[in-house]
Amino acid sequence: xxxxxxxxxxxxxxxxxxxxxxxxxxxxxxxxxxxxxxxxxxxxxxxxxxxxxxxxxxxxxxxxxxxxxxxxxxxxxxxxxxxxxxxxxxxxxxxxxxxxxxxxxxxxxxxxxxxxxxxxxxxxxxxxxxxxxxxxxxxxxxxxxxxxxxxxxxxxxxxxxxxxxxxxxxxxxxxxxxxxxxxxxxxxxxxxxxxxxxxxxxxxxxxxxxxxxxxxxxxxxxxxxxxxxxxxxxxxxxxxxxxxxxxxxxxxxxxxxxxxxxxxxxxxxxxxxxxxxxxxxxxxxxxxxxxxxxxxxxxxxxxxxxxxxxxxxxxxxxxxxxxxxxxxxxxxxxxxxxxxxxxxxxxxxxxxxxxxxxxxxxxxxxxxxxxxxxxxxxxxxxxxxxxxxxxxxxxxxxxxxxxxxxxxxxxxxxxxxxxxxxxxxxxxxxxxxxxxxxxxxxxxxxxxxxxxxxxxxxxxxxxxxxxxxxxxxxxxxxxxxxxxxxxxxxxxxxxxxxxxxxxxxxxxxxxxxxxxxxxxxxxxxxxx
Amino acid sequence: xxxxxxxxxxxxxxxxxxxxxxxxxxxxxxxxxxxxxxxxxxxxxxxxxxxxxxxxxxxxxxxxxxxxxxxxxxxxxxxxxxxxxxxxxxxxxxxxxxxxxxxxxxxxxxxxxxxxxxxxxxxxxxxxxxxxxxxxxxxxxxxxxxxxxxxxxxxxxxxxxxxxxxxxxxxxxxxxxxxxxxxxxxxxxxxxxxxxxxxxxxxxxxxxxxxxxxxxxxxxxxxxxxxxxxxxxxxxxxxxxxxxxxxxxxxxxxxxxxxxxxxxxxxxxxxxxxxxxxxxxxxxxxxxxxxxxxxxxxxxxxxxxxxxxxxxxxxxxxxxxxxx
Numbered sequence: 001x002x003x004x005x006x007x008x009x010x011x012x013x014x015x016x017x018x019x020x021x022x023x024x025x026x027x028x029x030x031x032x033x034x035x036x037x038x039x040x041x042x043x044x045x046x047x048x049x050x051x052x053x054x055x056x057x058x059x060x061x062x063x064x065x066x067x068x069x070x071x072x073x074x075x076x077x078x079x080x081x082x083x084x085x086x087x088x089x090x091x092x093x094x095x096x097x098x099x100x101x102x103x104x105x106x107x108x109x110x111x112x113x114x115x116x117x118x119x120x121x122x123x124x125x126x127x128x129x130x131x132x133x134x135x136x137x138x139x140x141x142x143x144x145x146x147x148x149x150x151x152x153x154x155x156x157x158x159x160x161x162x163x164x165x166x167x168x169x170x171x172x173x174x175x176x177x178x179x180x181x182x183x184x185x186x187x188x189x190x191x192x193x194x195x196x197x198x199x200x201x202x203x204x205x206x207x208x209x210x211x212x213x214x215x216x217x218x219x220x221x222x223x224x225x226x227x228x229x230x231x232x233x234x235x236x237x238x239x240x241x242x243x244x245x246x247x248x249x250x251x252x253x254x255x256x257x258x259x260x261x262x263x264x265x266x267x268x269x270x271x272x273x274x275x276x277x278x279x280x281x282x283x284x285x286x287x288x289x290x291x292x293x294x295x296x297x298x299x300x301x302x303x304x305x306x307x308x309x310x311x312x313x314x315x316x317x318x319x320x321x322x323x324x325x326x327x328x329x330x331x332x333x334x335x336x337x338x339x340x341x342x343x344x345x346x347x348x349x350x351x352x353x354x355x356x357x358x359x360x361x362x363x364x365x366x367x368x369x370x371x372x373x374x375x376x377x378x379x380x381x382x383x384x385x386x387x388x389x390x391x392x393x394x395x396x397x398x399x400x401x402x403x404x405x406x407x408x409x410x411x412x413x414x415x416x417x418x419x420x421x422x423x424x425x426x427x428x429x430x431x432x433x434x435x436x437x438x439x440x441x442x443x444x445x446x447x448x449x450x451x452x453x454x455x456x457x458x459x460x461x462x463x464x465x466x467x468x469x470x471x472x473x474x475x476x477x478x479x480x481x482x483x484x485x486x487x488x489x490x491x492x493x494x495x496x497x498x499x500x501x502x503x504x505x506x507x508x509x510x511x512x513x514x515x516x517x518x519x520x521x522x523x524x525x526x527x528x
Numbered sequence: 529x530x531x532x533x534x535x536x537x538x539x540x541x542x543x544x545x546x547x548x549x550x551x552x553x554x555x556x557x558x559x560x561x562x563x564x565x566x567x568x569x570x571x572x573x574x575x576x577x578x579x580x581x582x583x584x585x586x587x588x589x590x591x592x593x594x595x596x597x598x599x600x601x602x603x604x605x606x607x608x609x610x611x612x613x614x615x616x617x618x619x620x621x622x623x624x625x626x627x628x629x630x631x632x633x634x635x636x637x638x639x640x641x642x643x644x645x646x647x648x649x650x651x652x653x654x655x656x657x658x659x660x661x662x663x664x665x666x667x668x669x670x671x672x673x674x675x676x677x678x679x680x681x682x683x684x685x686x687x688x689x690x691x692x693x694x695x696x697x698x699x700x701x702x703x704x705x706x707x708x709x710x711x712x713x714x715x716x717x718x719x720x721x722x723x724x725x726x727x728x729x730x731x732x733x734x735x736x737x738x739x740x741x742x743x744x745x746x747x748x749x750x751x752x753x754x755x756x757x758x759x760x761x762x763x764x765x766x767x768x769x770x771x772x773x774x775x776x777x778x779x780x781x782x783x784x785x786x787x788x789x790x791x792x793x794x795x796x797x798x799x800x801x802x803x804x805x806x807x808x809x810x811x812x813x814x815x816x817x818x819x820x821x822x823x824x825x826x827x828x829x830x831x832x833x834x835x836x837x838x839x840x841x842x843x844x845x846x847x848x849x850x851x852x
Contacts, residue, residue, distance in 0.1 A: 065719040138716050144693060145676040145717060148828060232694025238677060239692065272582070274591040278601055303679065304690045305697045308627050312620055319612035326608040327601070329571060334600070336578040340589030343579070351575060358571045362564035365612060369619030371553055372560060374626065375686045378679060378714040442541045442557075444683025446714040449722035453710065528593055 010411065014511040025109035026511065030116055031095030032409065035402075037119065038083055038091050039478075045078035046474065053433075053467040055450065056460050065450040069136040072448060076139030077156060081163050082123055084394050085252065088259035089205070090115065090170050092401045093198045095409060097174060099502035099509065100192045102183025102518035107176035111169050118166035126159025138448060140249070143230035143241040147222055154223050161216045164209045167255070171205030174198055183501070185520035189283070192500045192524040193276060196283040197262020200290040204251045204258075208294070212248035215241070239305050246297035254293040256390060258286055260397035261328055264350050267400050268332050270498040271347035272339030275525045278331040285324030292321050302373045311370060318368035325361055329354065344496070345419035349400030352427045356392025360385060363438065378448075381441025384434045392430060399426070399477065406484060407491030411508040414484030422477035429469025436463045500524050546705040546730065547685035552622050554686075560615060626687065629700035633668035636661070640671070640678035640691040640713065641830055643720030643764045651740050656760035659711065659728045661703055662736035668700040675830050679715035682728055690715050703730040719774070720764050745839065754847025757840045765829065768851055775827055779851045782809070790820040809845050 011028045021029060051071045055062050063071070094112065098105055106112050129135050133150035146153055178199045182191065218229045219241070228234025230241040261282075269276050276282065298306055298314030332354060341347070363385040367373050376382060403419055406412075436459040441447075445456045452460065494503040505514050542554055637648040638659075647659045661667050671680060673693040680699060681688040689699045713724035731739070745753045758768060758778075765774040770781075781804055789799045792815075802808055802819060811818050813836070816829035836844070 065722065069716075069719060069721075136718070142677060142716065148676065149718070150826065232692075238694075272591070273584075273589065275593055275595055277594060278596045281596070281601055302623075303688050305692050305695070308623075311623065315619065316616055319616045322612050323605055323609050327605050330604045331601075333571060333574045333578065334594075334597075336575070336582060338592040338594065339578070339582045340584045340591050341579055341582050342584045351579065354575055355572055358568055362567055365615065366557075366560045366564065369556065369560065369615045371549075371619045371622030371626065371686075372556055373619075374623065374688050375553055375557075375683070377688055378681075439541045444543050444681070444710070444712065446681065446712045446722075448716040450719075451722045527591055 009510060010506065010508040011511050012410070012508055023113075025105070025113050027094050027098050027106045027109065027112060028409075028509065028513075030112050031091055031093075033116055034086060034091035034094060034119075035409075037116075037123075038087050041078055041082040041123065042087075045075055045083055046471065048072075048075035048078065050467060050471055053464040056452070057464040058461060059452055059454055059457050061451060063450075066136060068450040069138075069448075070134040073135050073138050073156075074130075077126065077135075077160065079390075080139055080252070081126075081160050082119070084256045084390060085167055086119055086170075087256075087394065087398050088263065088401070089174065089198055089201055089255070090119070090166070092263065092398065092405065093174065093194075093201075093259060094170075096194060096405060096502060097177060097198055098181065099408075099505070099513055100195050100500055101177065101181055102186060102501045102514065102520065103177065103181035104512045104514075106173050107180055108173050112173055115166045115169035115173070118169065119163055122159045122161070122163030122166065124159075125162060126156050129153070129155035129159070140245060141216075141219060141241075142245075143219065143222075143236070143238045144232065146219060147231045151223070154220055157216045157220055157223075161213050161220075164213045164216075167205045168209045171202040171209070174202035175206065178202075183518045183520060189280065190520050190523055192262075193265035193279070193282055193286075194259070194262035196286045197259040197265070200286040201255050201258045204255050204290050204293065208248045208251040208255075211244065212252075215244040215248065218244075239301070242301055242304055243297070243306075246300045247294075250297040250300065251290075251293045253386075253389075254289055256394045258289060260353070260394040261286065263397040263401045263404075264332060264353050266498075266500065267346050267350035267404060268335050269525045269527070270404070270496050271342050271344060271350070272336050273342075273497065273527050274335055274339040275523070275527055276331070277334040277337070278327075279523065279525075281327055282331050285327050288324045289321060292317060292324075296321060299368055299373070302370055303377050315368055315370045319365070322361070322365055322368070329358060329361065344403075345416060345423055346400045346404035346496075348420060348423045348427075349396050349403065352423065353393060353396040353400065355427075356388050356396060356430065360388030360392055363388065375444075376441055378446055379441035380437040380445045380447055383447050384437035384441060387430075387434045387437075391434075399423075402481070404496070405502075406481070407495050408502055408507050408509070410485060410488070411491050411506075412484055412488030413491045413495065414480050414488055418476060418480035418483065422473050422480055425473030425476060426470055427473075429466050429471075429473055432466030433463050433470060434466070436460075436466075499526055543683040544705065544707075544709075545684070546703060546707065546709055547682075547687065548702040548704055549622065549626060549686045550684065550704070552625075556615070556618055556622060559618070563611060563615075626700075629668040629698065630666045633666040633700055634662065635668045635670060638669050638671040638680060638691070639674060640680070640717075640724075641674040642676065642718055642828075643713075643724040644761065645680075645711070645713075645724070645726045646835075647726075649740060653740055653742075653744075655744075657726050659726050660736060660739060661728065661730055662733040663703055663706055663730050665733060666700060666702045668698060671697050671699065676717050677715045678713045678717050678724065681712045681714040682709055683712070684709040685728075688714060703728075706730050706732070723764065745843075750843050750846045751850050753839060753843030754845070755843075757836065757844045758847055761832075761836075762844070765827075772823070775824060775829060776821065778848045781851070782849045786819075786821045788819045789822045790825045791818050793818045806845055806849075809848060810841065813841065813844070 011026055048071045055068050129152040132152040135153040135156040137146040137153055221227050222229050228236040230236040230238050296318045298310050299318045302311050440459050491507045493507050501518050639646040644656055647655045671691045673691045678691040685701050687699055687701050689697050709728040711726040711728050767773050767777040770777045770779040784804045786802050786804050788802050814833045
């Protein structure tokens with residue numbers, strides 16, 4: 001093994017060759033493998049998004065309705081199951097969590113590798129469906145349409161089922177790691193807030209994902225064997241499917257956003273060089289959001305035919321989720337008060353997150369208000385809202401996280417100017433794309449429409465132009481990352497002057513993370 | 529009673545107000561809009577202000593160590609909580625009214641099917657794609673679907689309700705403005721989803737009564753009846769040219785030899801040839817899965833059994849016969 005002085009050896013050159021990567025149990029290498037797969041899936045999902053906006057640029061058809069519906073289905077399914085859900089926990093979380101805790105690895109390194117293979121196998125099964133008539137159900141697979149449509153849907157459903165195991169295994173691993181592998185001196189309240197975010201997420205992944213698995217299996221059984229769970233023709237109940245589906249898919253929304261919130265806590269403190277305001281409030285609000293998120297699924301179903309009383313309860317509980325979310329936002333802004341704020345690209349993404357997430361948040365309250373949701377439900381208002389939260393929130397956090405930990409991952413710096421340019425293009429393009437969709441939705445344009453009346457054409461054109469700007473921004477971001485990998489200057493161990501443990505080791509870290517076992521004596525953000 | 533907004537100008541992003549619910553919903557919307565705008569200005573304004581005021585000046589700036597402030601944290605938890613409760617209650621109040629149709633409401637049945645809407649009046653009158661309702665009279669819709677989920681949505685009325693196969697769902701409203709309004713299907717239902725539209729025509733009650741007792745096929749020839757049925761019921765999936773749409777085009781179909789490769793009446797799954805005569809057309813309309821022609825094995829058609837009157841069924845067959 002390398003001695004304390006030998007810093008030429010690190011996890012990247014510890015072993016060589018493709019096989020050493022495919023069989024690695026090093027959490028850092030698995031994190032990098034997730035990075036490559038998630039970015040690849042993101043490019044595919046993004047290409048489908050561009051095709052959607054191309055079709056909607058003007059009324060009338062470029063593509064057939066059937067083809068458009070497949071774009072819309074694959075865009076949603078890829079972005080949800082293959083990008084946003086594994087994006088933060090499995091990619092950034094895998095790399096950062098053990099470093100944050102001062103551990104050598106996750107609790108179950110082999111299980112960690114297995115979860116990557118589950119994602120790959122599930123994704124391959126899903127993509128095979130493209131050769132069997134594809135799938136045109138939307139990522140929600142609502143019954144009875146999904147039972148009556150072409151059989152390619154079964155493969156997409158089974159693919160999502162297999163990918164669910166990836167998510168469950170990552171969750172189990174992270175819960176165990178957080179409980180068992182904290183370094184000496186690190187209690188729960190000395191953990192960085194990203195760990196709190198990952199921990200809350202992991203609990204959701206472990207408890208909620210099996211419900212999705214069962215639901216998808218029931219759906220497959222109904223399609224293959226004709227057992228009547230959901231199709232009224234066979235004696236089933238189509239609304240029951242929605243309950244099952246959202247019982248997972250609503251907590252899944254928090255699987256996407258909670259770790260993003262954790263990253264933002266890291267970025268705001270590091271680039272304000274200041275202790276986080278209200279550590280415990282932020283930590284407990286993560287757990288609080290995770291807990292309440294199990295009981296709000298019915299807010300997707302105010303007009304579905306569920307009982308009126310259920311609607312009232314779900315609306316009320318949804319309002320409750322708003323409170324811890326608001327607390328977090330205020331705490332981040334308060335952290336900047338009397339700080340020393342530096343506008344490097346990770347911080348720009350964090351500020352972009354706060355800007356977009358605030359808009360996503362207030363429109364979420366509008367949608368949680370029952371009578372308002374009756375008008376907005378299944379219109380572009382909803383599409384705009386969840387893109388503000390999922391893209392404006394989660395994706396901004398992923399980008400900020402990539403730029404923040406890039407020097408640690410690869411030991412190199414990227415072009416700051418290029419990174420800032422990509423931020424501006426993505427941020428401006430995002431608002432141009434999605435803000436008009438709020439107005440379209442309020443005017444009554446339904447979602448999942450392949451064509452639309454002339455009255456909606458101007459705002460749709462604006463939205464499509466915005467989407468090309470976002471696309472350009474991500475191409476610039478990709479160039480910045482590749483350029484940094486190939487030509488970047490050597491990164492110092494702690495380029496941002498941050499306090500968490502990963503910055504105390506070398507960039508990139510050695511095979512087992514730290515040369516000497518770290519010991520913690522205070523909180524994670526002791527900027528004094 | 530809540531403040532009711534009646535002053536929505538055309539500059540508002542909301543659609544015109546044409547039902548009893550539009551005013552209350554728009555008042556709620558206005559409150560949400562302004563409170564959201566103020567919240568955004570406070571949060572984003574604070575963010576931008578701090579970002580510039582506390583910009584890093586030297587490489588070793590020292591910063592204040594402020595870990596928490598109980599009063600502040602209580603206030604910014606409690607105030608949003610109270611606001612959220614208020615909008616929850618407000619939204620519930622309107623929703624409560626939406627769920628309770630007046631006892632004297634005029635009932636109309638609505639049926640969704642891929643990809644058109646049928647409206648059935650108690651007088652026996654039936655329309656497709658056009659929905660006529662009397663002005664200023666409470667109307668209750670009793671809705672269901674023949675195949676998959678659909679959703680009934682009229683933006684100008686601010687009402688929406690999913691339509692579910694195998695059960696009834698209901699909606700009610702009072703149209704408060706004469707005119708024609710767009711109705712959309714808002715639950716994804718396949719390739720015709722964005723074409724599953726209808727027009728809502730709000731007319732004075734006297735005109736409505738007169739229309740209701742009027743026979744739509746009065747004085748029409750059998751083929752003219754068929755043409756009317758075609759444009760309302762068949763056009764979503766069939767052309768009146770020879771060109772294939774989802775199902776076969778109708779022109780030249782009559783009398784043609786059809787190679788049947790799938791279907792419930794096929795013996796041992798063996799393909800057979802059938803002449804497209806009157807009885808074949810009748811069977812294909814009423815029981816589409818009986819004999820499926822080559823090229824249409826995977827096409828799905830919903831049965832029209834019980835959907836068409838004898839007069840309409842004779843009419844559509846005659847119409848197809850005449851498309852040569």
